[in-house]
Amino acid sequence: MEGNSGGSGSGSGGGAERGGNDVELLCKTLQVEHKLFYFDLKENPRGRYLKISEKTSATRSTIIVPSSGISWFLDLFNYYVNSDEHDLFSKELQLDSKVFYFDIGENRRGRFLKVSEASVSRNRSTIIVPAGSTRDEGWAAFRNILADINEASRLFTLPNQQSSEPSEDLVGLSDDVGAGFISGHNQPTSNSDLSVDRSVELPAQEEIGNMGVSKVIRADQKRFFFDLGSNNRGHFLRISEVAGSDRSSIILPLSGLKQFHEVVGHFVEITKDRIEGMVGANVRTVDPPQR
DNA sequence: GCGGCTA
Secondary structure, X not given: OOOOOOHHHHHOOOOOOOOOOOEEEEEEEEEEOOEEEEEEEEEEOOXXXXXXXXXXXXXXXXXXXXXXXXXXXXXXXXHHHHOOHHHOOOEXXXXXXEEEEEEEEEEOOEEEEEEEEEEOOEEEEEEEEEOOOOOOHHHHHHHHHHHHHHHXXXXXXXXXXXXXXXXXXXXXXOOOOOOOOOOOOOOOOOOOOOOOOEEOOOOOHHHHHHOOOEEEEEEOOEEEEXXXXXXXXXXXXXXXXXXXXXXXXXXXXXXXXXXXXXXHHHHHHHOHHHHOOOEOOOEEEOOOOOO
């Protein structure tokens, strides 16, 4: 019934993008009690993101998580699942220009986790995840979905390049990232009873290989975000440093990435004696827990 | 077959 006036022209220049042109990489569904959660891993030229929607009979609410935040969400849900009931505190997570608030609540229906997204130009949106009746099964199921999606996102990101164990590498990024061809693969997302996943036929594999690649490393109190991107000038790697509320970035054209890698390797080499005891202590890549 | 949540 929608008078979709000229359906192709719907992308007229407004700030409200509906993500209609975005590529769906992965869709999953999770039912917790009578709520339905939709997880959509999507990608557009600006990058990759995870859309999480909560649907009830009368309510629909959605949060958008940048791809760099998926592993943080996984970490946080692990925290809420694994910590003792009395040790649960509110958390907040800042990503780009968004802040996500995690708060525990309880009423006669039970315990729940409220996840709110606050961004500059958009109304705050919230989803509420029931803890579940026994052993936080709602949160645990939610966590498992996040783990699957995090894994899948990394599969899309680096098809063939996990040659070395990440615990010994400062940055597991090879110098030929540009060659992004995802071979026809049987992806190992196997048995999930209540989660329906379908691997979308990838319409533009080169784009997927070239964009939306993200990594995060932690060093002391700082976080460094590595994001591949491209514009009309070509492809680049953006490295952002986040410490407290300060943030700054450098933009490295891919043409310089190999030299960059060599220079970094040089300094790793000459400081090896000093840093090798630190790897794994306060300098390490963020590796989300398996399963 | 719920129901939580500042806009």
